[in-house]
Amino acid sequence: MHELPITQGILEVVIQTARANRVRRVTDIYLVIGELTSIVDDSVQFYFDILSKDTLADGAKLHFRREPATATCQDCAHQWAVKPPIWPACPACKGENVRVSGGREFYVESIEVEE
């Protein structure tokens, strides 16, 4: 369960940003999560509801956007989006020399606030 420290990190970023901009309340938080992370949306929202109590972000709704990973075949340069479990062969040439990039990001993309 690594969602707890991750959620604490999100809340810190959001509250710092809100304070710096003299925001009264944060209503929505938009997050980007890579497809290859094992982060569970519901767990993040669960921890967030507990941690954000009595803060500027109390009651804020979390929105999740999944960012796919990209696989590139080193043999034929074919590229495609992958989701776990990753099939380790190129769908175009069946080559197994495949490189996967992206899909591991996790960050706060934007927040909506009440001024």
Ligand SMILES: [Zn+2]
């Ligand atoms: Zn290929």
